Amino acid sequence: RRSADSVPYRAVPILHAVRNYISSRLTATTTAAMAKTAVAYKEKMLELPLVSFICSCLYPEARNKIMGEFEDMKVTPINKRSSGQAFEVILKTPSPTYEGGYSITSPPKKRDVxxxxxxxxxxxxxxxxxxxxxxxxxxxxxxxxxxxxxxxxxxxxxxxxxxxxxxxxxxxxxxxxxxxxxxxxxxxxxxxxx
Incomplete structure (x- = not known):
């Protein structure tokens, strides 16, 4: 059985002929231009971490300030990609000696009317x-x-x-x-x- 996506056996030589024709038509200049674009893109991707490192060196107080606001949680990066980053946020349990502003309020007691x-x-x-x-x-x-x-x-x-x-x-x-x-x-x- 063939799936709906598969190409019939008779069309395979035609597809190879079309691919060969297109690749022979590509000139050396278009191939070189595509290669230059790919190299430039890779260089830019390598520069992104460098830019973020420089920014963090220039403005360290902003980063420390942000991390200071989250003392009751732990933030760990999961993976880094060019499209963004993923983080895992773990809330810490308060220590027994902690006397913070956290208080569990009970519902108001009903008065006898x-x-x-x-x-x-x-x-x-x-x-x-x-x-x-x-x-x-x-x-x-x-x-x-x-x-x-x-x-x-x-x-x-x-x-x-x-x-x-x-x-x-x-x-x-x-x-x-x-x-x-x-x-x-x-x-x-x-x-x-x-």
Whole structure:
């Protein structure tokens, strides 16, 4: 049986021919360029530990400071790779003479709740509910009062506008009637003069 990944037996000579053709087409310059790139990459990888060593020499207090923060644990490197490092962290058990800030707190003890305490809490809750209801009712009353004031003001402005418009119209009509009478009297005088 063949697996799905395997190449049929007849295709093997074709694959060899393709590989030979591609390798013959690679020029010496591309091979040399690839070799230079590989050498440069290897040199850079060799320089990385040197750079970290120089940095640790220049700034030793930072490293000591970090390690000083972890006095209650042991950190050991497992393996080092170019992609990163793996560490194993082991917590140390405190010594018997250690008087640090570690204390295991027990859950708070439940008090015996008396009937009076329950009654006081219920009364306090009822008072809070009443005060909240009073605040809500007060806010609603203020809102309704404001709406009523706005409506009254709008009605007053509307009535004032209609009164002013009516007065202007009356003045205009009087003015028009006076002008008409004056024009008619002037026309009658002209007719009488002729």
């Amino acid at each position: 008396s009937l009076e305490d329950i009654q006081k809490k219920l009364e306090a809750a009822e008072d809070r509910r009443r005060s909240q209801e009073a605040q809500v009712l007060k806010a609603l009353a203020e809102k309704r009062e404001h709406e009523r004031d706005v409506l009254l003001k709008a009605m007053e402005e509307n009535s004032n506008f209609s009164k002013m418009a009516e007065e202007k119209l009356n003045i205009k009509m009087e003015h028009i009637s006076k002008n008409r009478e004056a024009l008619l009297t002037a026309m009658l005088e002209r007719l009488q003069e002729k």
